[in-house]
Amino acid sequence: MARKLMSTALKGRIGAVVFHRRVVFGIPFLWLLLFFLLPFALVLKISFSSAVMAIPPYEPVFSFVDNTFTVMVNFGNYLFLLSDSLYIAAYWGSVKIALVSTLVCLLIGYPMAYAMARASASTQMVLLLLVMLPSWTSFLIRVYAWMGILGNQGLLNNLLLWLGVTDEPLKMLNTNFAVILGIAYAYLPFMVLPIYTNLVKLDVRLLEAASDLGCRSLTTFWAITLPLSKAGIIAGSMLVFIPAVGEFVIPELLGGPDTLMIGKVLWEEFFNNRDWPVASSLAIVMLALLLIPIVLFHRFQARELEKNG
Template sequence: MQKLIASVVSRLVISVPYLWMLIFFLIPFIIVFKISLSQVTMAIPPYTPTIDIWAGWQGFINSISQFSWDNYVFLGSDPLYVKAYISSVIIAGISTFLTLLVGYPIAYGMARAPATVRSTLLMLVILPFWTSFLIRVYAWIGILKPEGLLNQFLIWANVIDTPLNILNTNTAVLIGIVYSYLPFLVLPIYSTLEKMDYSLVEAAEDLGCPPITAFWKITFPLSLPGVVAGCFLVFIPAVGEFVIPDLLGGSETLMIGKTLWNEFSANRDWPLSSAVAVVLLALLVVPIVLFQRSEAKAQESEK
């Protein structure tokens, strides 16, 4: 009897969250894929064929026969989409690199700070992460505007005499991504650096390594797991970023997240935006799998 209860309980523990994720995460993707093979119509829902689950097997076969790859052919032939994908990856790549340049020294400084202030510094890095993403992006509009605070400051300091045009350019998008995703990169690097045994560096210096060399030969290689995890955490969501290019970018900014949103809300072309999503996902599958691998490895080593 007790055994029976235990097995029922363990089944519930697994199946409840499992089913939830199946219904609300996996099945929706299948639906997205299905709709990407449909045609746009002026109806509700605005695509055809629709699978009517009540139409039975024959209905299912009928709608399958109407599926077409037209949307994908269109995506491949229209340079706008190809460019948007490429430019998303490039912008995400550059901004990941910039985030690493800004974030690594912060993580390093935190990990080497006196133990008493370390937890306070950690809280200070996490705090902006808890405040709204939208607010943080919004804050930059006031700073980067032609008549904004940055230009006012630079003119006052006599660095420039005509305002720089930063808002609504790719530069603004890069600044926005670096700023918004900085904590995602700092935290994993900090946690690997903080766990690192500092006597390793001392041993290297004792064996004749100057501090800079000791950093590149000891500290940096040991912090790589954190660097890799952090870079994935910035790169993957940045490729599909929508809010930042929408608010900070301009007409020159081509990013696939924004394109998807426009197709979906302005053009109401659901099948095409589904196809855009499927291709974006296909693009991200490799980094996502790599990210999961590195997370699983990190967990194994913790045990």
């Protein structure tokens, strides 16, 4: 009797746990399915449609008229992207600018993270706050700050003129240089943080052993520190590179007419030309380009999330 009671109680308990697990899992799962995954399917669908003057401004892809179900697939948008050199140039330009900015971030960010990881525990907390704080304040405002600095009448040109470095103001705003500087500035904290988290876990005894065995500090760095911080470098680079490829605000505010970046082109197709199908196909091609970096980042992130303690 007692045993039977026990087993029903246990079954009830297990049943309750399973039910709770389903709820805990189900709510965010359904939300993300509806508001994250389904929208991508719609972008894909509409990229095969064609633009019309209507509300919404595209032809239906699936239609059900007179009991016949028709699928109208139009590859025209993709052919259009291929045929117009503007789009290919914009993709290439975005990748180039994002690569250079990521490299700049890495070159500035790695030594910063290294110095942070070597500081004393209490200094580390303060440094961490100092690096994170800018990434939490307004992105738009921080990009805007550079407009006042880089302009022809801006602070930097005034300084250069006063120092006598140049006789006339240098054109810095509205150039690719300004865009790269802006991206490096805005995304630097995202490069520093993952590298720092990685370096701080590095076993100092390895470095001491290498040093005791007569390894020079630079060799130690190349042979031990750098390879062991690879995961941090990859994560940081992906956190900078992927959003930078699709960046809109920075090329719009700091770039010039010759700055071709795909995020800006997509925005213009959507808001100025109201061509939703072309904007959608631009987004799909951009996603395809970014798929490998995104998968790399996701694998790193999943490992971080699952790792215990």
